Amino acid sequence: MKAYKKADFPVAKIRRFLEPGPIVLVSSAWRGETNVMTMGWHMVMAFEPSLIGCYIWDQNHSHEMIRRSKECVINIPTVDMASVVVGIGNSTGAEIDKFVKFKLTAVRGAKVTAPRIKECYANFECKLVDSSLVKRYSLFVLEVVKAHVAVSPRYPRTIHYRGEGVFMVSGRHINLRSRFRPENL
Numbered sequence: 001m002k003a004y005k006k007a008d009f010p011v012a013k014i015r016r017f018l019e020p021g022p023i024v025l026v027s028s029a030w031r032g033e034t035n036v037m038t039m040g041w042h043m044v045m046a047f048e049p050s051l052i053g054c055y056i057w058d059q060n061h062s063h064e065m066i067r068r069s070k071e072c073v074i075n076i077p078t079v080d081m082a083s084v085v086v087g088i089g090n091s092t093g094a095e096i097d098k099f100v101k102f103k104l105t106a107v108r109g110a111k112v113t114a115p116r117i118k119e120c121y122a123n124f125e126c127k128l129v130d131s132s133l134v135k136r137y138s139l140f141v142l143e144v145v146k147a148h149v150a151v152s153p154r155y156p157r158t159i160h161y162r163g164e165g166v167f168m169v170s171g172r173h174i175n176l177r178s179r180f181r182p183e184n185l
Helices: 061-069 079-089
Strands: 024-030 033-039 042-046 051-055 071-076 122-130 139-149 159-163 166-169
Touching: 024 061, 033 061, 033 079, 051 122, 061 071, 071 139, 079 159
Parallel strands: none
Antiparallel strands: 024 033, 024 071, 042 051, 051 139, 071 122, 122 139, 159 166
């Protein structure tokens, strides 16, 4: 193992080291309106039921749509959608229809009214199951009620935000399955 020389670092910028997973596109619907937002702050909270915690800033147009409808779809884009991801993040659904502007195909959800995004590798239909932290922390606890995942490739090339406009692309993976205890897989 390597020992690293370290220096002081701005606390406000540590997110570049802790971002938990791929950037996602969250689609929502409320009273005939749809929206898509770019989100990087999410975490798996439980396996069964499958719970995901999502931070959605209260100034984001999607915040109220998801709070009121109590549902959304978490869509996983791949690296080929990086420009679309940034474009969605740089615009507001209060002013434009992001499905039209970014040429995204809305697909009807099986268990929610929020649309899935056809161009994304995976779509997780979600219901809001705990809103107790929304007002104080803008933290939504969602249950995945239906999952749609592409059959290939098994490990897609997703993008992960590092802060300051820099993304990391998922790449080479290593399989250490044989070293895990079965209950930890």
